[in-house]
Amino acid sequence: MDPVQIISDYIRFPSVSTDPSFQEGMIGAREFCANLLRSAGLAVEIVPTPLHPIVLGRRTGPKEWPHIVLYGHYDVQPAEPLNLWTTPAYEPTVRNGKIFGRGSADNKGPHAIGVIALANVLKRNPNLPLRVTVLIEGEEEIGSPSFPAFLDKYRDELAEADGVILSDTGSPSAEQITITTGLRGIMGCEIRLTGPKGDLHSGLHGGAVYNPIQALVELCASLHNADGSVNVPGFYDGVELPQPWEREELRKLPLDDAKYREFLKVDALYSQPNYTPLEAVRFGPTLEFNGIGGGYQGAGSKTIIPAQAFAKITCRLVPGQDEARVYALLKRTIEERVPKGVRCELVPKQGSNAYAVCPPDRPNTPADQNPVLANAFRAADAAIGKHFGKKPLYLREGGSVPIIGDIKARTGLDSLMIGLFLPDSNLHAPDENLDLALVTNGIKVYEELFEGIAGKRA
Amino acid sequence: MDPVQIISDYIRFPSVSTDPSFQEGMIGAREFCANLLRSAGLAVEIVPTPLHPIVLGRRTGPKEWPHIVLYGHYDVQPAEPLNLWTTPAYEPTVRNGKIFGRGSADNKGPHAIGVIALANVLKRNPNLPLRVTVLIEGEEEIGSPSFPAFLDKYRDELAEADGVILSDTGSPSAEQITITTGLRGIMGCEIRLTGPKGDLHSGLHGGAVYNPIQALVELCASLHNADGSVNVPGFYDGVELPQPWEREELRKLPLDDAKYREFLKVDALYSQPNYTPLEAVRFGPTLEFNGIGGGYQGAGSKTIIPAQAFAKITCRLVPGQDEARVYALLKRTIEERVPKGVRCELVPKQGSNAYAVCPPDRPNTPADQNPVLANAFRAADAAIGKHFGKKPLYLREGGSVPIIGDIKARTGLDSLMIGLFLPDSNLHAPDENLDLALVTNGIKVYEELFEGIAGKRA
Numbered sequence: 001m002d003p004v005q006i007i008s009d010y011i012r013f014p015s016v017s018t019d020p021s022f023q024e025g026m027i028g029a030r031e032f033c034a035n036l037l038r039s040a041g042l043a044v045e046i047v048p049t050p051l052h053p054i055v056l057g058r059r060t061g062p063k064e065w066p067h068i069v070l071y072g073h074y075d076v077q078p079a080e081p082l083n084l085w086t087t088p089a090y091e092p093t094v095r096n097g098k099i100f101g102r103g104s105a106d107n108k109g110p111h112a113i114g115v116i117a118l119a120n121v122l123k124r125n126p127n128l129p130l131r132v133t134v135l136i137e138g139e140e141e142i143g144s145p146s147f148p149a150f151l152d153k154y155r156d157e158l159a160e161a162d163g164v165i166l167s168d169t170g171s172p173s174a175e176q177i178t179i180t181t182g183l184r185g186i187m188g189c190e191i192r193l194t195g196p197k198g199d200l201h202s203g204l205h206g207g208a209v210y211n212p213i214q215a216l217v218e219l220c221a222s223l224h225n226a227d228g229s230v231n232v233p234g235f236y237d238g239v240e241l242p243q244p245w246e247r248e249e250l251r252k253l254p255l256d257d258a259k260y261r262e263f264l265k266v267d268a269l270y271s272q273p274n275y276t277p278l279e280a281v282r283f284g285p286t287l288e289f290n291g292i293g294g295g296y297q298g299a300g301s302k303t304i305i306p307a308q309a310f311a312k313i314t315c316r317l318v319p320g321q322d323e324a325r326v327y328a329l330l331k332r333t334i335e336e337r338v339p340k341g342v343r344c345e346l347v348p349k350q351g352s353n354a355y356a357v358c359p360p361d362r363p364n365t366p367a368d369q370n371p372v373l374a375n376a377f378r379a380a381d382a383a384i385g386k387h388f389g390k391k392p393l394y395l396r397e398g399g400s401v402p403i404i405g406d407i408k409a410r411t412g413l414d415s416l417m418i419g420l421f422l423p424d425s426n427l428h429a430p431d432e433n434l435d436l437a438l439v440t441n442g443i444k445v446y447e448e449l450f451e452g453i454a455g456k457r458a
Numbered sequence: 459m460d461p462v463q464i465i466s467d468y469i470r471f472p473s474v475s476t477d478p479s480f481q482e483g484m485i486g487a488r489e490f491c492a493n494l495l496r497s498a499g500l501a502v503e504i505v506p507t508p509l510h511p512i513v514l515g516r517r518t519g520p521k522e523w524p525h526i527v528l529y530g531h532y533d534v535q536p537a538e539p540l541n542l543w544t545t546p547a548y549e550p551t552v553r554n555g556k557i558f559g560r561g562s563a564d565n566k567g568p569h570a571i572g573v574i575a576l577a578n579v580l581k582r583n584p585n586l587p588l589r590v591t592v593l594i595e596g597e598e599e600i601g602s603p604s605f606p607a608f609l610d611k612y613r614d615e616l617a618e619a620d621g622v623i624l625s626d627t628g629s630p631s632a633e634q635i636t637i638t639t640g641l642r643g644i645m646g647c648e649i650r651l652t653g654p655k656g657d658l659h660s661g662l663h664g665g666a667v668y669n670p671i672q673a674l675v676e677l678c679a680s681l682h683n684a685d686g687s688v689n690v691p692g693f694y695d696g697v698e699l700p701q702p703w704e705r706e707e708l709r710k711l712p713l714d715d716a717k718y719r720e721f722l723k724v725d726a727l728y729s730q731p732n733y734t735p736l737e738a739v740r741f742g743p744t745l746e747f748n749g750i751g752g753g754y755q756g757a758g759s760k761t762i763i764p765a766q767a768f769a770k771i772t773c774r775l776v777p778g779q780d781e782a783r784v785y786a787l788l789k790r791t792i793e794e795r796v797p798k799g800v801r802c803e804l805v806p807k808q809g810s811n812a813y814a815v816c817p818p819d820r821p822n823t824p825a826d827q828n829p830v831l832a833n834a835f836r837a838a839d840a841a842i843g844k845h846f847g848k849k850p851l852y853l854r855e856g857g858s859v860p861i862i863g864d865i866k867a868r869t870g871l872d873s874l875m876i877g878l879f880l881p882d883s884n885l886h887a888p889d890e891n892l893d894l895a896l897v898t899n900g901i902k903v904y905e906e907l908f909e910g911i912a913g914k915r916a
Contacts, residue, residue: 184661188759197723198542201885202746203642203857204628206774207738208718210728213747213769214682221679224672260666265655268798270668280665288660289671290762295749296770300476300600301646301807302535303772303858304748304886311671312754314761316664340726349759399661 003116003439004099006036008092010074010108011101017052017075018142025090026052026138029074029108033136036112040119041126042134049146052138056154059122059132066372066453067131067161069413070118071403072111072168073140076103077428084430098433105421109434110167110442111136113420117446130454133161137403140168143350144403151410158407162372164415165449168401170427171419172253172393174437177384179377180417181246182356182396183404184285185317187326188349191219191334192310195342199295200305209305210341213294216309219337223287223313228272230287230315234329238320240356241274242283242396243364249394250278281398286316287330314349316398323351352402357414359394372453376416379452383445384418392418418445461574461897462557464494466550468532468566469559475510475533476600483548484510484596487532487566491594494570498577499584500592507604510596514612515573517580517590524830524911525589525619527871528576529861530569530626531598534561535886542888556891563879567892568625568900569594571878575904588912591619595861598626601646601808602861609868616865620830622873623907626859628885629877630711630851632895635842635903637835638875639704640814640854641862642743643775645784646807649677649792650768651800657753658763668799670767671752677795678769681745686730688745688773692787696778699732700741700854701822707852708736721881739856744774745788772807774856781809810860815872817852830911834874837910841903842876850876876903 015029016022033055034044042057052075079089079102087093092101099109115134122128139146151158169180195212196205225231242250257269257277269277275284294309296302315326331346338344358365359381360374385391407413420442426432471486491513492502500515510533537547537560545551550559557567572592579586597604609616627638653670654663683689700708715727715735727735733742752767754760773784789804796802816823818832843849855877865871878900884890 186661186761188761190759195724198884199887200722201857201887202744202748202772203644203774204855204881204885205722205739206744206746206856207730207733207742208727208735209722209724210726211747213750214678217675217678217747217750217769218682220672220675224676264658264663264667266653266667266799267801268668269666270799272665275665277666281663284665286660286664288664288761288763289669289675289753290660290760291753291755291764292671292675292767293751293755295747297749297751298536301648301770301772302748302886303644303646303746305746306749309750311675312759314660314759316661341724341728343725397662398664399659 003113003443004094004436006116007099007104007109007112007434007439008101010112011092011103012090014090015075015103015138016078017139019078026075030055030138033074036115037134040115041122042132047150049139049150051146054138054150055136057134059130061129061131065129065131066455067133068376068453069158069161069164070111070114070132070134071164071166072114072136073107073138074136075138075141076106077141081430086431097436099436100431100433102432104432104434105425106427106432107140107168109439110420113439113442114165114167114446117443118450120443121447121450128451128454130450133158140403147403148406148410151406155411158411158413161413162370163376164407164413165376166404166415166417167420169397169417169419170421170423170425173422174435175388176390177388177392178419179359179380179392179394180397180419181359181394182319183354183401184398185321185323185352185354185405186314186400187317187323187351188314189327189330190310190312190347190349191216192308192345192347193338193342194308196305196307198307202303202305205305210339211305212309212342213306215339215342216294216311219334220289220311222337228270230285232287232329232333235285235326239285239318240320242279243362245362246283246396247279250282252393282396283318285318285321288314290314316400317354319354319356321354323353327351352400353405355404355408356396370414373414373416376449376453379449380416380418380445383448387441387444461571461901462552462894464574465557465562465567465570465892465897466559468570469550469561470548472548473533473561473596474536475597477536484533488513488596491532494573495592498573499580500590505608507597507608509604512596512608513594515592519587519589523587523589525591526834526911527616527619527622528569528572528590528592529622529624530572530594531565531596532594533596533599534564535599539888544889555894557894558889558891560890562890562892563883564885564890565598565626567897568878571897571900572623572625572904575901576908578901579905579908586909586912588908591616598861602864605861606864606868609864613869616871617869619871620828621834622865622871623834624859624862624873624875625878627855627875627877628879628881628883630713631880632893633846634712634848635846635850636853636877637817637838637850638855638877639817639852640777641812641859642856643779643781643810643812643863644772644858644860645775645781645809646772647785647788648768648770648805648807649674650766650803650805652766653800654763654765656765660761660763663763667763668797669763670800671764673797673800674752674767674769677792678747680795686728688743690745690787690791693743693784697743697776698778700737703820704741704854705737708740710851740854741776743776743779746772748772774858775812777812777814779812781811785809808860810858811863813862813866814854828872831872831874834907834911837907838874838876838903841906841910845899845902
C-alpha cells in the first residue's frame with residue numbers, strides 16, 4: 001500500500017488525547033495502529049492504562065539477535081483554531097509536496113514511516129535476524145502520565161533490548177537531516193505571592209504595604225545576574241558544557257546570529273556566559289518566565305495594590321542537572337528572598353531530566369558503548385547520506401521529550417533520534433504537515449537502518 | 459423620602475464610567491442625580507462633555523450671599539471580581555448597620571448626604587441667604603478627563619464662589635470624623651514591552667532571547683531602592699514634608715502599626731525614609747504597581763517565551779511634585795534601563811498634582827485666608843463635635859481627587875472636605891459599603907454647615 005495513503009488514513013482518526021469527546025477517534029487510531037503493526041508481521045498486545053492504552057508490537061527471536069525498540073505516539077494535539085486550517089485537520093490533503101493534517105508530523109507520519117519500512121524489510125527478508133519491540137503510546141500530548149508505570153511493568157523485557165529508535169524530533173530542512181543527540185530537561189513551577197487581605201486602594205494604603213507585584217518583580221528580577229546567567233545558588237552545579245565537536249557541528253548549520261535575529265524579529269539576542277546565543281538554546285540551561293499576572297489587567301487603569309500576584313517559571317535543564325534538585329534550590333532561593341509582609345507559595349509542575357547520547361567515533365564516546373546502538377548510528381549516517389544527499393548533523397535540541405529520560409532511567413536504553421519533521425511542519429498549530437520527501441527518503445533510510453542493525457549492512 | 463432609600467435607589471444604576479457597556483447605567487444614574495437636585499430646589503443643567511455629561515445644579519441669589527460649590531461624582535469603579543461580593547454589587551442591601559453596594563461610599567452616598575441636607579435646610583428656610591452650585595461629574599473614576607475644560611468654560615461663575623465642599627474623602631471611624639486638609643496627586647502610566655515577533659517555544663528558543671517578562675520584572679524591580687524609596691532620579695525633588703502639627707494630629711488617631719498590620723492582614727508594614735508607615739500613606743510619595751501581565755496565565759503550564767508583557771504603574775504625589783515632570787523623569791529612567799532586544803512603549807494615563815489646604819487658626823494658616831471658607835471650617839468643626847460626639851481631626855489623606863487640584867488651579871477655590879466613608883468601606887473593592895451612622899449624622903452636620911455658611915450659626 002502507498003505510504004501516503006497509509007499516513008492519510010491514520011490521520012483521519014481524530015485522536016485528541018486531552019479531550020474525552022474524542023474517545024472514538026482514540027479507539028480508531030489505536031486499532032489502525034495495531035493493524036499496521038500486524039501487517040508488518042508483529043504480534044500485537046493492547047496494554048491497558050488508566051487512560052489511553054499503549055499499542056505494543058513484538059517480533060521475537062533468538063536472544064543473540066539484536067533487539068531494537070521503536071517509540072511513537074498515536075495521540076495528537078487539539079486542532080483548534082479550526083478556522084485557520086486551509087483544509088480540515090482530519091481530512092488529509094496532499095499539496096505542494098506535503099501531506100496536511102493533524103498528526104501528519106507529530107507523530108503519526110514519522111512513526112508510520114518506521115513501521116512501513118520494517119514491513120518492507122521483513123517482506124524482502126522474512127528471516128532477518130532482528131528482534132523489534134514497537135511502543136506506540138496514546139498520552140504523549142498530555143505528558144505521558146501512564147508511561148513510567150508501563151516501563152516499570154515491562155522493564156525486564158525492555159532492558160534486555162539494545163536501544164530505542166525514536167521518531168519525535170525534527171530536522172532543519174529536508175536537505176539537512178539531524179540526528180538529535182540530546183534534549184533538555186524541564187522543571188516547572190508557579191510562584192504565588194499574597195500580600196494584604198484583599199485588593200487595597202493605592203491612595204489610602206500606598207506607601208505602607210509591600211505591594212505583591214513589587215515583591216514579585218523584585219523576586220523574579222533577582223533570578224538572573226547582569227551577565228545573563230541564572231542567579232539561583234547551585235543552579236549550575238554539575239552542568240556539562242558541550243563538547244568541542246558539538247560546537248563545531250552546530251557551526252555547520254546554515255544559521256548565524258543575524259539570520260536568527262531576523263527570524264525572531266529582535267534587535268539583539270540574549271547572551272550569557274559560556275554559550276553563544278545559538279549554543280545557548282541547545283546546550284545551555286535556562287530559567288524562563290512563561291507567564292506573569294496580578295492586579296488589574298483590563299483597559300485603562302485601576303488604582304489598587306493587589307492582594308496577589310503570580311509568575312509561571314520553567315527551567316530548561318542540561319545533562320548534569322537534576323530537576324528535583326533544581327526545584328529544591330529555586331524553592332530555597334525564593335523563600336529566602338521573599339520580603340516580610342508578603343507570603344509565598346511555590347507550586348511545582350511537570351519535571352524531567354535532560355537526556356544526551358554520544359554517537360560512536362567521537363572524542364567523548366564512552367569506551368563501553370553498546371555495539372548494536374553504535375551500529376545503528378553508523379547505518380543511519382550512511383543511509384541518510386545516501387538518500388537525502390547529505391550526511392546528517394549531530395545536534396542536541398533545546399526542547400524536552402520527557403519519555404526519553406524516563407526510558408533511559410527505567411530501562412537503561414539509549415535512543416537514536418532521526419529528525420523527520422521540519423521547522424515549517426506546524427507542530428501543535430494549524431496546517432500541520434509532513435514533507436513527502438521525508439516520507440519517501442525516510443522509509444529508505446529506516447529500511448537500511450533495520451538491515452544495518454540486523455548486521456546486513458554498515 | 460428616607461435617605462437610605464434614596465442612596466439605595468441611586469446605587470441600582472451601574473454607572474461604570476470606564477466600560478462602554480455600562481452606558482445605560484451611566485444615563486440612569488445621571489437622571490437620578492438630576493432629579494435629586496431638582497427635588498432639593500435647584501435648577502439643573504446637564505452639561506455635555508466628550509464622554510459622560512456633568513450634572514450641574516444651581517441655587518442663585520444676590521451677590522452678597524455666600525456662594526458655596528458642592529462637588530461629587532455619579533460614576534463608580536468596576537465591580538469585578540463579582541464572585542467576591544456577599545450580595546450583588548448593584549442590588550443594595552442593608553445589613554449590620556451598613557448599606558452595601560458599588561458606589562455606596564464612593565461617591566453616591568456621600569454626595570447624596572450633602573444634597574439631602576441642602577433639601578432639608580431649604581425646606582425649613584426657603585429664604586436662606588446662600589448661593590449653591592452643585593457639580594456631580596461622571597468621569598471621576600477614569601481621571602476626570604472632561605472636567606478641566608468644564609471648569610474653564612464655567613470659570614467666571616465658579617471663581618466668584620467662596621469655596622468648595624467636597625464629599626470624596628474618608629474618616630478613620632464613625633466616632634472620629636476627619637476633615638481632610640490635603641490629597642495626594644497621581645501620575646499613571648503603562649509600560650509595554652515587546653520582544654520577539656510572537657510567542658516562542660521556550661525549548662526551541664529559550665536562552666537566546668531576552669524574555670519580555672524578564673525585562674519587565676528587572677525594569678520594575680529597579681524602580682525602588684532597598685530602603686523603600688523610589689529609585690527614579692529627581693523623583694523627590696521639591697517634596698514638602700508635613701508640618702509638625704500635622705504629624706501631631708496624626709498621632710491622635712487611634713491607630714498604630716500593630717493595629718494597621720492586623721487590619722491589612724500582613725505580617726510587616728512597608729517602610730521608607732522620612733515617614734513612618736502611617737505617615738507615608740498620607741504625606742509621602744509612592745510608586746505602585748497596579749497590575750502586571752504577560753504570557754500564559756491559565757491553569758497548568760504553557761512553555762512559551764511571550765512576545766509581550768506590561769505593567770500598570772501609578773505614582774502618588776505630594777505638594778512640591780509636578781505630575782508632568784514626574785512622568786518625564788520616569789519615562790527617561792525606563793528608557794535608559796530597557797535592555798537591548800526588547801522594545802518599550804510608555805503610555806501615559808491620568809495625572810494630577812497634590813492639593814493641600816490649611817485650616818484656620820494653625821501656625822501656618824495664610825494671613826489672607828478666605829473668611830467664608832474659614833467660617834465653613836469652623837461651622838463644620840462645631841457641627842461634627844456636636845453630632846458625632848468628638849471634634850474632627852485635620853489630616854491629609856493618601857488618595858487623589860484630581861479635580862481638587864484642578865479646581866484650585868483653574869478657579870482659585872479651596873475646599874472643605876468632610877470624610878464620609880470609613881476604612882472598611884471597601885472602596886474600589888468587593889462589598890463596598892456605607893455606615894448608616896455617617897448618613898444620619900452626616901446629614902445633620904451638613905445642615906448646620908449650610909446654615910453656618912449662610913450666617914445663621916457659627
